[in-house]
Amino acid sequence: xxxxxxxxxxGTDLERVDGWAKVTGVAPYADEHPVPNPAYxxxxxxxxxxxxxxxxxxxxxxxxxxVLTVLTPFNAPPLRLGHDAELEVLQSDAVWFRGQIxxxxxxxxxxxxxxxxxxxxxxxxxxxxxxxxxxxxDDLYKPEVVNPRHPTDTLTGDPDSAFDSADRAVDATxxxxxxxxxxxxxxxxxxxxHGDDDTAALxxxxxxxxxxxxxxxxAAVFDLAPERIRVVSPYVGGGFGSKGRPHAHVVLAALAxxxxxxxxxxxxxxxxxxxxxxxxxxxxxxxxxxxxxxxGRLTGISNDVVELTARFKEFAEQTxxxxxxxxxxxxxxxxxxxxxxxxxxxxxMRAPGECPGMFAPEVAMDELAEACGLDPVExxxxxxxxxxxxxxxxxxxxxxxxxxxxxxxxxxxxxxPRVSRSTRDGDWWVGTGVAGSTYPVxxxxxxxxxxxxxxxxxxxxxxxxxxxxxxxxxxxxxIAADALDVAVDDVxxxxxxxxxxxxxxxxGSSGTANWGSxxxxxxxxxxxxxxxxxxDGDEYTGSDDGGKKRFAMAAYGAQFAEARVNVHTGxxxxxxxxxxxxxxxxxxxxxxxxxxxxxxxxxLSMALHEASVLDERFxxxxxxxxxxxxxxxxxxVPSVEARWIDEDDPHLNPxxxxxxxxIGIVGTAAAIVNAVHHATGVRIRDLxxxxxxxxxxxxxx
Ligand code: MOS
Numbered sequence: 001x002x003x004x005x006x007x008x009x010x011g012t013d014l015e016r017v018d019g020w021a022k023v024t025g026v027a028p029y030a031d032e033h034p035v036p037n038p039a040y041x042x043x044x045x046x047x048x049x050x051x052x053x054x055x056x057x058x059x060x061x062x063x064x065x066x067v068l069t070v071l072t073p074f075n076a077p078p079l080r081l082g083h084d085a086e087l088e089v090l091q092s093d094a095v096w097f098r099g100q101i102x103x104x105x106x107x108x109x110x111x112x113x114x115x116x117x118x119x120x121x122x123x124x125x126x127x128x129x130x131x132x133x134x135x136x137x138d139d140l141y142k143p144e145v146v147n148p149r150h151p152t153d154t155l156t157g158d159p160d161s162a163f164d165s166a167d168r169a170v171d172a173t174x175x176x177x178x179x180x181x182x183x184x185x186x187x188x189x190x191x192x193x194h195g196d197d198d199t200a201a202l203x204x205x206x207x208x209x210x211x212x213x214x215x216x217x218x219a220a221v222f223d224l225a226p227e228r229i230r231v232v233s234p235y236v237g238g239g240f241g242s243k244g245r246p247h248a249h250v251v252l253a254a255l256a257x258x259x260x261x262x263x264x265x266x267x268x269x270x271x272x273x274x275x276x277x278x279x280x281x282x283x284x285x286x287x288x289x290x291x292x293x294x295x296g297r298l299t300g301i302s303n304d305v306v307e308l309t310a311r312f313k314e315f316a317e318q319t320x321x322x323x324x325x326x327x328x329x330x331x332x333x334x335x336x337x338x339x340x341x342x343x344x345x346x347x348x349m350r351a352p353g354e355c356p357g358m359f360a361p362e363v364a365m366d367e368l369a370e371a372c373g374l375d376p377v378e379x380x381x382x383x384x385x386x387x388x389x390x391x392x393x394x395x396x397x398x399x400x401x402x403x404x405x406x407x408x409x410x411x412x413x414x415x416x417p418r419v420s421r422s423t424r425d426g427d428w429w430v431g432t433g434v435a436g437s438t439y440p441v442x443x444x445x446x447x448x449x450x451x452x453x454x455x456x457x458x459x460x461x462x463x464x465x466x467x468x469x470x471x472x473x474x475x476x477x478x479i480a481a482d483a484l485d486v487a488v489d490d491v492x493x494x495x496x497x498x499x500x501x502x503x504x505x506x507x508g509s510s511g512t513a514n515w516g517s518x519x520x521x522x523x524x525x526x527x528x529x530x531x532x533x534x535x536d537g538d539e540y541t542g543s544d545d546g547g548k549k550r551f552a553m554a555a556y557g558a559q560f561a562e563a564r565v566n567v568h569t570g571x572x573x574x575x576x577x578x579x580x581x582x583x584x585x586x587x588x589x590x591x592x593x594x595x596x597x598x599x600x601x602x603x604l605s606m607a608l609h610e611a612s613v614l615d616e617r618f619x620x621x622x623x624x625x626x627x628x629x630x631x632x633x634x635x636x637v638p639s640v641e642a643r644w645i646d647e648d649d650p651h652l653n654p655x656x657x658x659x660x661x662x663i664g665i666v667g668t669a670a671a672i673v674n675a676v677h678h679a680t681g682v683r684i685r686d687l688x689x690x691x692x693x694x695x696x697x698x699x700x701x
Contacts, residue, residue: 002544005520005654011477013590017236017474017493018467028187031268032206038190039068041256041267042113043105043249044120045276046095049129049619050342053093055121056103061116066108069259070120073102076213077258079251080223085313086345087221089248089255095124096312097344098620099276101248106256106265106382129342131619135173135285135306140337143309146318147352154324154390157331159289162300163582164180166291170367174288174360175686176669179281180621182347182631183468185237186271190251191219192264202213202226202254208233209244210505211464211498217246218254234496239468240602241348242278244507249277275624279347280612282307282317286360291331296372296379298329303360309338310345317346318353322438322666323361325554328385346352348507350602351662354439360547362435362670363685367679374420376434376674377408377558388552396551396651399582400436403558406645407580411560419680427565428573433674437557437667441658443510448518449501449543452480452526454534458490461523464503465495465515470661471591478587479516479655482606483523485532501541509555509659512587513652517544520654551651557581559600559667563675570695574604574672577640582647584658592660596642599664604640605632607669611688 021027028034029482046053058070076090089101092313107113126224146152163169190205202224208214211231219226236243249269257265269278284307303323309315320334349355369376384401387394408414416432417423423430451665461480467473473493481488494500501522504514522542530538562576579600609630612621623629642664649656669687677683682694 002521002654004650004656005479005482007482009481010587010655011585012478012588014474014478014488014588016471016591022512027382029185029235029237030190030205031235031266033190033205033232034652035190035192035264036657038264038266039106039108039260040110040113041253041265042105042117043101043273044105044117044122046098046100046102048095048124048126048587049098049131051095051124051126053102055123057121057358060119061105063115064112064119066105066112066142066324067116068108068420071104071256071259077255079221083220084217086248087251088244089252096310097342098618099169099344101252101277104256106253107632129619131343131614132616133285133308133339133340133341137339140339143314143316143336143338146316146336150318150321153335155333158554159300159302159331162331163289163291165289165559166299167294168292168368168371169292170288170364172288172364172367172685174286174363176284176356176359177687178283178614179349179606179610180275180612180629181240181242181279182274183238183240183242187243187249187269188245188251190264190266191253191255191257191389195260195491198251198456200224200383201408204229204231204250204254206231206233206250207236207243208430209236209239209466209468209507210503211466211496212502214246214250215498218250221251222254229498231498232496233466237504240350241352241507244348244505247278271626272624275612275621276344277350279345280354281349281352282309282346284317284319284356286319288360288364290368292368292372294372296368296374296382298327298383300331301327301329302333303588304335306339308341308343308346310343311340313345315346315665317356321353322357324390325388326361326436326438328389332389350599350665351439354662354666358435358620359435359670359687362667363673366433366632366674367683377404378411380404380436391552393550393552396553397582397647397649398554398556399645399647400556400558402645403556403580403582407558407560407578409644410580411578413560420678427567429567429679430562430564431675431677431679433561433563433671433678435667435670437559437579437663437664439509439555439659439663441553441555441652442510443513443653444510445517446543446545447504448514449541450518450522451501451539451541452522454513454538455536458492459484459486460492460494461519462494462500463515463518464500465511466506466651467495469504470595471588472506472515475512475587476515476519480519480523483520484527509661509663512657513659516655517653520544553652555581555583555663557663557667559650559671561671561675563672563679565676565679565694570691572608572676572689572691572694574608575638577604577668578605579642579664581642581663583644583660583663584647584649584652585656586644587655587657595660596664599662599670600640600642601632601637603665603668604637604672606665606687607672608632608636608688
């Protein structure tokens, strides 16, 4: 383990270093880089969910003034196949899902491109499609691994026998909906080619969670050396995972720019198109079984998960993971089975695995508490494991108990009525609920490098990191300042460019840990070489080194919710959410709070509002816009409070930090479901909690 960072700037609530650039509008997002004379791309999407493209009639489109080219599966430049089926855009006539890109128009203006795209006539050989997920399909299959490389199934002991002989038990099936990522800034790619075939080089201005991973993926499909591609992405307006991996639109923009003789091609993905080709969270069906003694101590726990993937590419969400590690029980099982359907490929969305995978267990724990006649906080305290149940490793730090007790104290839990449906305030049933949160500490030691350059009395620190609006450039500035032992004002941080040292994706809540460790290492190496008084122009690029994993490492939290349910209409309000988290050292309270509150808000949105409605007849998400895919607004979220307990964990990284980007969304929906049950006595097991599910004719009696 490398030496801990001596902290001075770290821990303070430094204002965002990019705040002024953003609020004054000078921070260039992907669509706003000044490229000369760009052309504009519009995609033509499949209107069928399965089949083949038999013909593309582009005559009317090409006849339009200002249309430069129309790309089809029959004329598109070839790509190198076999790396990633999602990126093989326009390489065959196969249609795998409705909304797939089957042609593209490039024109002088976005308006002409859009009009021309409407004029492209695509004929299909249509095949019957199937987009229906159910747990009783006979073609469910077991994937080799679940995202990213976890075992698909785990088994310890005999959970079924434990269940059969249990004093207290829960056996229930829970479902989460399909959800789509909707960052404020839609995905955009601007592609420019330079040089001809032998010297071809590509610049991409993109909105991405990782310039280097994006570069490498695009290099593979274009069969180019990665050094011939530059990706520039200094500002990103949110991602949540949807910009964590390249999608077809990036390749399409680069493919089209092959045809425009050096002119840049801009493809600004529309909000509606984001429901077709930038990934989403699979719906899940989770059968939970809990068995316990009369004292509430778990003897068995199992989660059997069914979810979907695309027929042309597999993504297996790791939904069973939290069940492997959250509570002690001698008999345990998790399984994952997939239905391969005629749908776009699911992908990452804030806390893939943990987010849906803590919904079922944390509602089931509430049901077990009721079955045992125990307070749900007390039930969790009784099932706290001494070591990680999955690996047997000791925890580096696990302060779940502290989160529960501190949260209970702050929330006023001790005055909570034992019996559900016992508090009425005018026309509203009132109740409270609790649920646990967890997110693993993911680290790739040595995956990042950073550069330090001294010039004109200032330190320029460079790393190909991404700031999705999370504040990572701010916290990296703090880390760099402390590692160099200078003031934050003396540091200029540069990120978001493959011209800077390599960095892994902003994903798995691991960005700050990976990038920060590299910044600390490079700064120390710079100081080691040049001492405290460097000369103008001194420069050093360095990387951290890896360590062996001797501990189970994760962040924890406890979320408390108050729900009010209208006795006449079933309307659900959540006036109060409190989350208490144990996330290692908080590097910047201002940006950390924003991440945790943001995650909890997204969890509330998942609990009450969000669901992508897949029309089985036509095979597409019908509510593919903000009019019908409702995301929580300020009016839906009166009070969300995030707090944390001090945690000093020397095993993590030099900063002592755990990830904070994702844990906030984990457990929120379960806490709200549990609060709705406490308010009304109605147990909801299927998200979202819409009025019809709580409304019963006798609710007002
Ligand atoms: Mo996050 S879903 O790991 O980008």
